[in-house]
Amino acid sequence: MNPTEVLVVGAGLAGLHTATLLAERGHDVLLVERRTRLTTAIRTTGIFVRKTLDDFPLPAECLGPPIRRVVLYPPGLCRPVTLVSGRDEYRVGDMAPLYVAAADRARAAGVRISLGTRYAGRCGAGFVVVGPHGPRTVRARYVVGADGARSRVARDLALDRNRHLLIGAEEVFSVSPGADPPTFHCVLDPSLAPGYLAWVVNDGRHAHIGVAGHADRFPDGMRKALERFAKEAPGLPGADRPIEVERRGGPIPVGGLLRRIGCADGLLVGDAAGAVSPLTAGGLDPCLRLSSLAADVLDEALRAGPTALTQYDGAALRAHFRGRLLLRRGLAQVRTPAAAALAFGLLRTPPGQAAARRILFGDRSFPTSDGRLGWRGGH
Ligand SMILES: Cc1cc2nc3c(=O)[nH]c(=O)nc-3n(C[C@H](O)[C@H](O)[C@H](O)COP(=O)(O)OP(=O)(O)OC[C@H]3O[C@@H](n4cnc5c(N)ncnc54)[C@H](O)[C@@H]3O)c2cc1C
Numbered sequence: 001m002n003p004t005e006v007l008v009v010g011a012g013l014a015g016l017h018t019a020t021l022l023a024e025r026g027h028d029v030l031l032v033e034r035r036t037r038l039t040t041a042i043r044t045t046g047i048f049v050r051k052t053l054d055d056f057p058l059p060a061e062c063l064g065p066p067i068r069r070v071v072l073y074p075p076g077l078c079r080p081v082t083l084v085s086g087r088d089e090y091r092v093g094d095m096a097p098l099y100v101a102a103a104d105r106a107r108a109a110g111v112r113i114s115l116g117t118r119y120a121g122r123c124g125a126g127f128v129v130v131g132p133h134g135p136r137t138v139r140a141r142y143v144v145g146a147d148g149a150r151s152r153v154a155r156d157l158a159l160d161r162n163r164h165l166l167i168g169a170e171e172v173f174s175v176s177p178g179a180d181p182p183t184f185h186c187v188l189d190p191s192l193a194p195g196y197l198a199w200v201v202n203d204g205r206h207a208h209i210g211v212a213g214h215a216d217r218f219p220d221g222m223r224k225a226l227e228r229f230a231k232e233a234p235g236l237p238g239a240d241r242p243i244e245v246e247r248r249g250g251p252i253p254v255g256g257l258l259r260r261i262g263c264a265d266g267l268l269v270g271d272a273a274g275a276v277s278p279l280t281a282g283g284l285d286p287c288l289r290l291s292s293l294a295a296d297v298l299d300e301a302l303r304a305g306p307t308a309l310t311q312y313d314g315a316a317l318r319a320h321f322r323g324r325l326l327l328r329r330g331l332a333q334v335r336t337p338a339a340a341a342l343a344f345g346l347l348r349t350p351p352g353q354a355a356a357r358r359i360l361f362g363d364r365s366f367p368t369s370d371g372r373l374g375w376r377g378g379h
Contacts, residue, residue: 003139003140004028004029004030004112004138004139004140004141005022005027005028005029005140005141005142005302006019006022006027006028006029006030006140006141006142006143006144006298006302007029007030007032007119007127007129007138007140007142007143007144008022008029008030008031008032008111008143008144008146009032009119009143009144009145009146009147009152009153010032010033010119010145010146010147010148010270010272011031011032011033011035011038011099011103011113011115011146012043012099012146012148012270012271012287013099013102013270013284013287013288013291014146014269014270014271014272014275014287014288014290014291015031015033015144015146015147015269015270015291016031016099016102016103016105016106017102017287017288017291017292017295018144018146018269018291018294018295018298019031019106019109019111019113019144020102020105020106020109020111021291021292021295021299022295022298022299023106023109023110023111024109024110025295025299027298027299027302028110029110029111029112030111030112030114030138030140031106031111031112031113031114032114032117032118032119032129032131032138033113033114033115033116033117034116034117034118034119035115035116036115036116037115038096038099038100038103038115039096039097039099039100042095042096042099042246042248043148043248043249043250044093044095044248044250044283044284045092045170045172045199045201045208045210045248046092046093046094046095046098046284047090047091047092047093047184047201047282047284048063048090048091048092048093048284048285049089049090049282049284049285050087050088050089050090051285051363051364052284052285052288053088053091056288058093058098059097059098059101061097062093062094062095062097062098062101063091063092063093063094063098064091064092064093064094064182064203064204064205064206065091065182065203065204065205066088066089066090066091066182067088067089067090067091067092067181067182067183067184067201067203068084068085068086068087068088068089068181068182069082069083069084069085069180069181069182069183069184070082070083070084070085070089070183070184070185070186070360071083071183071184071185071186071234071235072186072188072344072347072356073185073186073187073188073189073234074188074189074340074341074344075187075188075189075190075191075337075340075341075344076189076337076341077187077232077234079348080185080234081347081348081353081356083353083356083357083360083361085357085360085361087361089360089361090184091203092201092203092206092208093284094206114129114131116131116132117129117130117131117132118130118131119147119152119153120135121152121156122156123137125139126138126139126140127139127140127143141302142265142266142267142298142301142302143157143265143266144266144267144268144269144294144298145157145159145266145267145268145269145272145273146268146269146270146272146291147272148250148251148270148271148272149162149165149250149251149252149253149271149272150162150251151268151271151272153266153268153272154258154268154272157263157265157266157268158263159258159260159261159262159263159267159268160258160259160260160261160274160314161258162251162253162255162258162271162272162274163255164253164254164255165215165251165252165253165254165255166195166196166212166213166214166215166251166252166254166281167212167213167215167222167249167250167251167252168196168210168211168212168213168222168249168250168251168252168281169210169211169212169222169223169226169247169248169249170199170208170209170210170211170226170247170248170249171208171209171210171226171230171241171245171246171247171248172206172207172208172245172246172247172248173206173207173241173242173245173246174205174206174207174242175202175204175205175206175207175236176204177204177205178202178204178237178238179237180202180235180237182202182203182204183201183202183203183235184199184200184201185199185200185201185202185233185234185235186198186199187199187229187234188334188340188343188344189337189340190213190217190334190335190336190337190339190340191219191225191336191337192211192213192225192228192229193211193212193213193225193229194213194214194217194218194335195213195214195217195331195332195334196212196213196214196281196331197211197212198210198211198212198225198229198233199211200233200234200235200236202235202236207235207236207241209226209229209230209233209236210226210248211225211226211229212252212281213225214332217335222249251271252271252276252281252283253271253274253276253283254276254278254281254328255274255278255325256274256278256318256321256324256325257273257274257275257286257290257314257317257318257321258273258274258314258318259314259315259318260314260315261273261274261312261313261314262297262309262310262312262313262314263309264306264309267294267297267298267309267312269287269290269291269294270283270286270287270290270291271283271287273290273314274314275287275289275290275366277321277324277366278321278324278325278327278328279324279327279328279331279359280359285366286366289366290366293312294312297309297311297312317367320367321367
């Protein structure tokens, strides 16, 4: 058995961030990732919100131009509502180089990264990982489940698991800057995106065309919905869609942060912990913030003993999501284009627009803690 202090499973942003922070504090960390390259099978559009950009040192060369303009469309795309912020609200990450940069930072901190290595379960006091040279058992004081929405680590640690999932898919391709400023287009149409949104993000460098919703409610399946949307998608004047496009997709947990996300043997971060805004389905800011807390807790547990782990309490943090969970349930009830068109009427009123601005341009992010451990950015 190879001993290590912390075994992190999954090299998405949550796993990379947790592993880096722990290694920077002098801990021995092994990070295993089943993909052989971090630049393939990307599962995110990569829209980072202002609060994340303010608080975490993401490499500027991996970020697209700032976006201030959001256009909201009803079914049929008639009479959209345009909202413009006075501040830079979003930037889209160039995710392949961004993951590579995060992995470089992790390695520089001392993290041992094993790509092409799948976590396969517990075995007595150890954890089995299967790499290019076959299975081996890793003995670790703690395991971190950063293995996404359908976490195997959560199951093995008998922690809570995501039950409410949307699925999403998108196409990505390069574009040239057009006449319009960088814009995030959102279409509320349950026949394209049942229970969520269809979107186009065009920042003048890349276009992302996507749909997400409840898997069982797409009238002809998600792929067909994406094909249909790609033909009529707004916000792409003159952008010639190449025949070959990058395809991304995956599950999105929207049931709110899970209650039991830690135990004596380890904890969950990112999508594995359900750390995604139930309303906007944004998970990048939550995964970074929860990973910072996880690293604080594990650092203390490794130095002072396992009682520190009791502070990693999803139930307490989950209370902050109550409003967003209610709004998500409301959105899930909008089941027909006619109902969506009716609900869209609210966005044409000043109170409706004020509410939309709060959601899209607000200062809220993943709940912060006033507790002793506090929340840290990645600085
Ligand atoms: C289509 C789509 C678009 C999205 N767009 C946005 C957006 O624009 N902005 C935003 O804020 N959020 C967005 N989200 C949500 C956001 O991408 C996620 O919340 C975030 O990326 C979660 O990061 P993570 O590290 O927890 O999980 P992931 O990035 O899913 O990483 C989990 C990793 O674990 C690995 N893994 C899994 N099982 C094993 C195993 N057994 N052994 C080894 N490795 C394993 C996987 O290969 C993967 O690399 C989107 C989600 C989807 C699906």
